[in-house]
Amino acid sequence: MRDPYQVLGVGRTASADDIKQAFRRLAKQYHPDVNPGRTDIEHKFKEVNAAYSLLSDPDKRARFDRGEIDATGAERPDRSFRRAYAGAGAGSGAGGADPFGFDDPFADIFGAARRRYGAGVKAKGSDVAYSVTVPFVDACLGAKRRVSLSTGKSIDVTIPPGTKDLAKLRLKGQGLPGLGGAQAGDAIVEVHVVPHPHFVRREDDIHLEVPITLQEAVLGAAIKVPTLDGTVAVKVPKGANTGTTLRLKGKGVFNPDRKIHGDQYVKLTVVLPEKIDPELTAFIEKWAKSHDYDVRKKAGLG
Numbered sequence: 001m002r003d004p005y006q007v008l009g010v011g012r013t014a015s016a017d018d019i020k021q022a023f024r025r026l027a028k029q030y031h032p033d034v035n036p037g038r039t040d041i042e043h044k045f046k047e048v049n050a051a052y053s054l055l056s057d058p059d060k061r062a063r064f065d066r067g068e069i070d071a072t073g074a075e076r077p078d079r080s081f082r083r084a085y086a087g088a089g090a091g092s093g094a095g096g097a098d099p100f101g102f103d104d105p106f107a108d109i110f111g112a113a114r115r116r117y118g119a120g121v122k123a124k125g126s127d128v129a130y131s132v133t134v135p136f137v138d139a140c141l142g143a144k145r146r147v148s149l150s151t152g153k154s155i156d157v158t159i160p161p162g163t164k165d166l167a168k169l170r171l172k173g174q175g176l177p178g179l180g181g182a183q184a185g186d187a188i189v190e191v192h193v194v195p196h197p198h199f200v201r202r203e204d205d206i207h208l209e210v211p212i213t214l215q216e217a218v219l220g221a222a223i224k225v226p227t228l229d230g231t232v233a234v235k236v237p238k239g240a241n242t243g244t245t246l247r248l249k250g251k252g253v254f255n256p257d258r259k260i261h262g263d264q265y266v267k268l269t270v271v272l273p274e275k276i277d278p279e280l281t282a283f284i285e286k287w288a289k290s291h292d293y294d295v296r297k298k299a300g301l302g
Contacts, residue, residue, distance in 0.1 A: 001071040004051035004064070012065065016056070023052040027133045027192065046148060053129040053190065060129070072150070073129065125176035125185035132157060132189055136196035139163045140206075140228050140253045147189060149174060157189055161254040162204070165193040198226070204262025205252045211271040212236055225266055227251045234266060244268045 005012055008022040026048045028034070035041040054073055055061050063069045070076055132145045142161035148154045157169060168190050175185025200207045210225050220238035224231050227248065234246055245267045252262025273280070 001047065001050060004054050004071055007047050007051035008055065010055075016058075019052065019055050023048065023056070024192070024194075027052075028194070031133060049131045049133075053131045056131075056190070057129060122180035122182040123178060124183045125178040127185040128175045128187050130187055130189045131192055132159075133192045133194060134159055134163075135194050136199060136201075137228055139165075139191065139193040140201070142254075147187075149187060150176075159191060160256065162256060163191050163193070164201075165191070167191045199228070201253060204255045206262065206264040207267065208264065209267045209269055211269045212240065214270060214272055217241065217268070217270045227264055228253070236268065240268050240270070242268065242270045 001007075005014070008014075008019060008026065010018055010022050014022075027045070030041050030045040030048060050072070054064060054071065060069065060073060064071070064073075068076060128150055130147055130149070132147055134143060134145060139159060140162065142163075143159045144156045145159060146154050147157050151174075155171070155174065157171065159169075168188055171187040171189065173184045174187035177184050198208055206228060208225065210223070212221070212223065215221075216223065216236050217240045218238070220240070221236045222233055223236055225234050228251065232248065232251070234248070236246075237244070245265050248264040248266065250261045251264035254261050
């Protein structure tokens with residue numbers, strides 16, 4: 001795998017926010033849903049995910065910068081041991097092959113463990129970090145996403161309803177194999193939720209701003225608004241104003257601990273016509289002569 005800094009297009013002094021922004025930009029660009037059937041793009045998407053998994057973890061990033069782990073997150077072999085081993089002429093064949101297989105990232109880990117504890121050691125396998133990107137609505141309602149593991153196999157990961165951005169899912173036994181028959185490590189999948197163009201999540205509630213016309217605000221109306229699970233009809237009361245908020249009970253995000261859904265709040269915004277015609281102008285001029293009202297004074301600005 002290439003240098004993760006190069007993959008994300010950031011410098012080594014990049015902040016955590018710089019790294020996150022770079023990841024989100026590239027994840028949107030290379031997402032398989034946007035590029036169906038493009039195996040080359042899918043490879044880039046996986047590479048971007050792997051790079052972010054390493055650099056978004058402060059400990060792993062620091063260890064990579066110090067040269068303790070490589071771009072895949074695997075332990076690097078002890079350099080002094082390697083030099084001593086090479087100097088002693090150990091190995092077999094013209095190239096002096098390394099019996100611990102330093103070209104193999106899994107062997108790097110096992111070789112280090114053997115040197116530290118001896119050949120009969122048993123040790124649980126290391127955890128491996130992954131990341132997956134899901135649309136906002138899928139994260140709220142729950143979904144499945146296929147993740148390609150470092151072992152070469154792919155598995156379907158369940159994204160539980162109500163999953164928040166940067167939540168971590170633990171897949172037992174899907175990490176690196178253990179040493180000496182010990183238990184395998186786990187796969188830690190970090191979920192990145194793509195922001196929605198209209199919905200905003202606050203805890204278990206969904207907030208949405210909806211524009212209404214002047215006539216709908218004055219006369220009242222029945223309008224359709226989107227929710228997480230489809231469009232519903234909402235009644236706009238007569239005399240509604242910008243800031244009037246309607247509550248849709250149970251239309252928010254499911255809370256697995258409380259076993260209930262949050263609510264959706266629809267904030268109305270009155271929008272005038274793009275072009276004010278003479279008829280409306282004449283009506284307002286006539287109406288204003290006997291219906292003057294001071295909105296700034298009421299707001300404490302007059």
